[in-house]
Amino acid sequence: MSQAVSPTPDLRTQASPDAAPWWRQAVVYQVYPRSFADTDGNGLGDIAGITSRADYLDELGVDAVWLSPFYPSALADGGYDVADYRDVDPKLGTLADFDEMVATLHARGIRVVVDIVPNHTSDLHEWFQEALLAEPGSPARERYIFREGTGPDGSLPPSDWVSAFGGPAWERVPDGQWYLHHFAVEQPDLNWSNPEVRADFVQTLRFWSDRGVDGFRIDVAHMLTKDLAEVLPSQAELDAMPRDGQHPTIDRDDVHEVYAEWRTVFDSYDPPRTAVAEAWVDRVRVPLYARSESLGQAFNFDLLEADFDASQFREIVTANLELAGASGSSSTWVLSNHDVVRHATRYGLPDAERGADGRPSRKHGQEWLLSGGREPELDRERGERRARAATLFVLGLPGSAYLYQGEELGLHEVAEIEDGQRQDPTFFRSPGFDLGRDGCRVPLPWEASGPSFGFGSGEAHLPQPEWMGEYAVDRQIDDRESTLTLYRRALAVRTDIQASESLDWIETGRADVLRFARPNGWQVVTNFGDEPYVLDAAGSSVVLASDPNASPDLVPPASTVWLAP
Structure with missing residues (x-):
């Protein structure tokens, strides 16, 4: 194991004691490591690839980089099936590579935020492998959520619950018990009533904090704790229950007992480590996650579901600034990330169909993806024009802005992916309805030509269509009117705009x-x-x-x- 590193002095001392914390109005750039830059030619982006592009990130002008999972993983869910929370996937590098990356970014004044995935592990995690070999009711199984089946011989699942990726949410093991997996079958849910689980994640937070990590993004932060009755409700009953803090599986009040403990860990460092919650909850409950005694900040996803529409944007901004005031935190603004169709494409398609609640009836862009990008017709130029406008609007707002890799290039969603090339479990568990998220995870084009447009020396792990060369970094970097130039100028000027929130x-x-x-x-x-x-x-x-x-x-x-x- 390589030597842990501490944050560089300039990051600790660049702000006065009375200055607002750095994260309140920061620009955070999300890196999806496997699709950012590949230095060893294996088709996967790696940690060294991020280090090699540190100058690019510095010149772009971001305050922090957030890394999606880079841990050992079988990639059943793009790295969100974690087999070891305190190591780097060998396909992506080593802990020494990670330390070098942190030091390189810190030397440029760029902080590092890493993804923590606490709701579930990989089925390859040593705990789950131990649970499979252990007896029902054993301490090893108590780290997860195992149940007896129903029916005369227990051959039916404990309930009819459906996974978020489609299909049953329960999987049977050889001795007849079933385990809960809210996501892919390879992602068994942890039992957060178990003190051992809680203690282990505290150790993980300290492990990365000690290596110089400045903050954490908490995956599905609203789902950790659960209260499951002996007789489980049906899926219909579960869906009908109010999400008021007492729901059996979602947004429970007691999850904040976990985060209060984490907050103690974060505040034990100088400067305190930050955290932001991925919490898909009712808007009025977002401040619970953003409070200073909890995680401190929470994502605002409303713009991910909004059309390019003035009334929608104004309502979302007004409401979320009020929520930020209620929590004492700052708001967050997100137009694209690794889970949604890129906003340049969303804005070039017809507006989303909406239900009675005003929300999209399905993920915006899925109809277009299912047609292979043929229907409805995508107006690329309109989408890019709107995306540039929305970006400047968002960067002018008070609060922090989260950018997704490639949006600074004006990249569109990639529809040209054959079924046999897809990787997202959403596609495999809901065929014909949802093609998943591969289209926004296609590796970046750094050069206008070459085998993978400068991503690496060989073929990329997801196919890059020919049109991506038009959006390459080397084609845009000296173009005064390119989207990349616009982002660089905006981030350089943004510090002059930011005042009180x-x-x-x-x-x-x-x-x-x-x-x-x-x-x-x-x-x-x-x-x-x-x-x-x-x-x-x-x-x-x-x-x-x-x-x-x-x-x-x-x-x-x-x-x-x-x-x-």
Whole structure:
């Protein structure tokens, strides 16, 4: 095992004691390690690949890098099936490589956030392998959720619950018992009532904190604790139960007992380690996760489900700033990540069909993926124009912004993936309904030509269509009007916009145009409509625009401008 490293001094001392914590208005760049950069030619991105692109990340201007799982894994779920929480997958490198990456990023003032996956392990984890060899009721099985089956001979599952990836949520083992897996069958759920489970994750948090990790993203943070009755409810009964903190499996109040213990761990470091919750919960319950005594921050996913629509954006911003105020945290803004269709593509497709609750009836973009990217017709240019506008809108907001690798290139979702090339368990467990998330996880194009567009020396682990070369880094980096240049300029200017974490809406006279001012006088104007907007910018200057045709007097359709006082 390599020697653990500590955070570099410049990160510990660059802020004054009275300054707001770094994460409150940070720009965090999500790296999906297996698709970022491949240095050994095995088709998988690796830890050394991230290190090799440290200058790119520095020049982009991000404050932190968040790594999706890089742990040993059979990749049943893209690395979210973790076989060892305190090591690096040998296919991606070593702990020494990890330490070098942390030191290299820290030397450039970039902090490191890592993914923690606490709801479940891999079925290859030593604990689960031990459980399979142990007797029912043994301590080894008590780390997971095992149950006897139903029916005369126990051959039926304990309930009719359905996995999030499709199919039954219970799997039978050779001695006849069943274990719960809310996700893939290779991801058995842990029993968070077990003190050994809780103690082991504390050890994991300290392991990575001691190596210099600055924070943690907590996967499915709302699902750890469970209260399962002897007779389990049906799936229909489970779905009908209110999610008020007492639901048997989702968003239980007692999960915050776990996070209070974690908070003690985080605060024992100087500076304190940060955490952000992936918590798909009712909006009013988000502040519970974002409180300072819990994880401290929680993702706001509302924009992932929004159309490019002014009224939706305004409602989401207003509501989430209120929630941030209620928790004492800052809001988070996300347009793309590793679980959804990239926003350049979403915005180039017809608006999502919505149910009575106003939410999309299914994942936006799945119909297009199922057709192989043929129907409905994708308007790439419109999607990219809207994506640039939405990005500048979001980067002007108070709070932290989370960027997903490749969005700074204007990348679209990849639809051209044959069934035999797919990797996402969602596809295999729900064929014909959901093609899964492979399309947003295709390796990045660094160069306009070559066997994998500069990703590595050989073929990438997911197919890269020819059109990706048009979006390559080397093609955009010197283009003053490219999406990459826009992101770099926006992140360089953004520090001037960030003031206190508030804004004031300015009425525009048009329902499809939003304008807000920050306390220091900076303004953001976004035209969500199809007609130009005449801009009254007296006393202000246009510093940045998503559309090069913008002027101090006019905001083109589907564009955003930043105004300096």
